Amino acid sequence: MPPEARRKPKVTGLEKVAERTGLRLGVPAGIKRVVAVHSGKGGVGKTFISVALAKSFARDGLKVGLLDADIDCPNVSQTLGLGGTIVTSERKKMVPLLHEKIKVMSMANIVKNEDQALLWRGPIVSRVVDQFIHDTEWGELDVLIVDLPPGTSDVPITVLQILKPCDVLLVTTGHPLSVLDARKAFLMAEKTGNRVIGVIQNMKHEAFDDEHALTDFLAQYDVPLLAEVELLSAVGKSEFVFENAVQKFCAVVA
Ligand SMILES: Nc1ncnc2c1ncn2[C@@H]1O[C@H](COP(=O)(O)OP(=O)(O)OP(=O)(O)O)[C@@H](O)[C@H]1O
Ligand SMILES: [Mg+2]
Numbered sequence: 001m002p003p004e005a006r007r008k009p010k011v012t013g014l015e016k017v018a019e020r021t022g023l024r025l026g027v028p029a030g031i032k033r034v035v036a037v038h039s040g041k042g043g044v045g046k047t048f049i050s051v052a053l054a055k056s057f058a059r060d061g062l063k064v065g066l067l068d069a070d071i072d073c074p075n076v077s078q079t080l081g082l083g084g085t086i087v088t089s090e091r092k093k094m095v096p097l098l099h100e101k102i103k104v105m106s107m108a109n110i111v112k113n114e115d116q117a118l119l120w121r122g123p124i125v126s127r128v129v130d131q132f133i134h135d136t137e138w139g140e141l142d143v144l145i146v147d148l149p150p151g152t153s154d155v156p157i158t159v160l161q162i163l164k165p166c167d168v169l170l171v172t173t174g175h176p177l178s179v180l181d182a183r184k185a186f187l188m189a190e191k192t193g194n195r196v197i198g199v200i201q202n203m204k205h206e207a208f209d210d211e212h213a214l215t216d217f218l219a220q221y222d223v224p225l226l227a228e229v230e231l232l233s234a235v236g237k238s239e240f241v242f243e244n245a246v247q248k249f250c251a252v253v254a
Contacts, residue, residue, distance in 0.1 A: 021123065023130050027163055031065070033143045034166035035197075036159055038189070040181025042150035045202035045229070046171050047075045050147035053169075054102045062142040065096065067132055068106035069159050070149040071125050072118045077108040086110050093137045105136050122154035129158045150181070152188045160192040167197045169226070174201055174209030179217050186221060198226035205231040 027034055037050045047070070054066040068076035077083070082099045086109045089095050096103035107128070108114070120128075138144065146163070148156050160166070168189040172182035182199065189196050201214060208231075218225055 021126060023126065023158065023162055024134050025162055025164070027144075027166070028134055028138055030139055031141045031144050034146060034163045035143060036146040036148055036156075036163065036166050036168050036194070037171060038148045038156060038168055038185045039150055039171045039178070040152070040183070040185035041172065041178040044150075044171050044173050044178055045200075046150070047079055047147050049169070049171050049200055049202065049229075050145050051076060051079050054145050055100065057143055057145075058100055058102050063140055064101070065103040065105070065138050065141045065144040067136075067144060067146045068104070068108065069129055069132070069146050069155055071107050071128050071155060072120065073149070074106045074108040076104060076147055077106045080104065082106075082109070084109055089137055091137070093135050094131075095137050103138060103141070105132050125154055126158040129155055130162060133159075133162055152184050156185075156188065157192070160189060160194050164193045166194050168194050169197055170199045170223075171202050172199060172214065173203045174205075174214050176210045176213040178208075179210070179213040183217055186217075186223065196221075196223055198224040200226055201228045203231040204228050 035053065037046045037053070039046050047068075050066065054064050058064045066076060068074045070076075077097075080099045080102075082097055082104055084097050086094050086097060086105065094105065096105045097109055098104070107118070111118070146159055146166075148159060160168070168185075170182050170185055170189075172178045186196055199214075199218060214225075217223070
């Protein structure tokens with residue numbers, strides 16, 4: 001379907017839901033831009049890309065926040081090697097931790113034990129996300145990067161609903177199943193009134209990649225492919241590999 005023939009996104013009842021659940025809609029004052037990193041399929045590199053983006057922006061001199069919106073399996077802090085516990089300020093707001101001047105907010109730095117499993121249902125998780133967004137001392141930020149969990153249910157809905165309109169960056173591999181799920185994430189972003197700024201193909205490798213799945217998706221919705229990141233053999237182990245990946249993001253999301 002050509003892009004112009006697509007239905008205009010319809011935001012149905014989201015505000016009503018927010019009213020019922022008590023979520024506070026809107027980007028906190030002081031945050032100039034929000035980039036939400038999403039996929040659909042799990043394990044395709046959202047956290048890896050979010051962290052790379054945050055570092056890249058910070059090195060460009062921007063004031064950056066990184067919100068780990070994966071409440072039950074938060075990975076941002078471990079990816080950064082960031083320890084420490086989030087404390088509350090006198091104004092009863094949570095104070096993000098700092099990594100290379102990036103303000104980081106993650107459940108991993110709130111729970112006492114790294115192995116603790118949080119068995120929380122949707123409404124509670126959504127409330128936590130709301131607090132992470134609104135009850136954190138973000139201060140002035142040029143960009144807040146939000147690392148979303150996979151799928152199209154509670155947390156991504158809540159984030160995209162509260163922070164609308166934000167920029168959504170989709171991550172997918174070239175595997176047809178990953179692309180299929182990326183399509184769902186794309187439609188979710190549109191449906192919630194947000195803008196998909198582009199796609200990053202991660203873990204590029206002939207073993208995963210289908211010849212047509214990703215190109216068909218990009219053409220159908222007229223979405224740009226912003227970057228391709230190879231499947232790396234030493235990711236996470238070497239700062240050099242990470243630096244390489246980071247360089248690729250400097251320009252693409254500017
Ligand atoms: N290009 C790459 N090459 C090799 N390994 C990668 C690459 N990108 C990410 N990884 C690794 O793959 C694993 C999954 O990545 P990551 O945690 O970023 O995925 P995710 O999409 O955030 O997962 P989840 O859906 O569980 O949140 C991590 O160990 C990460 O270091
Ligand atoms: Mg993740």
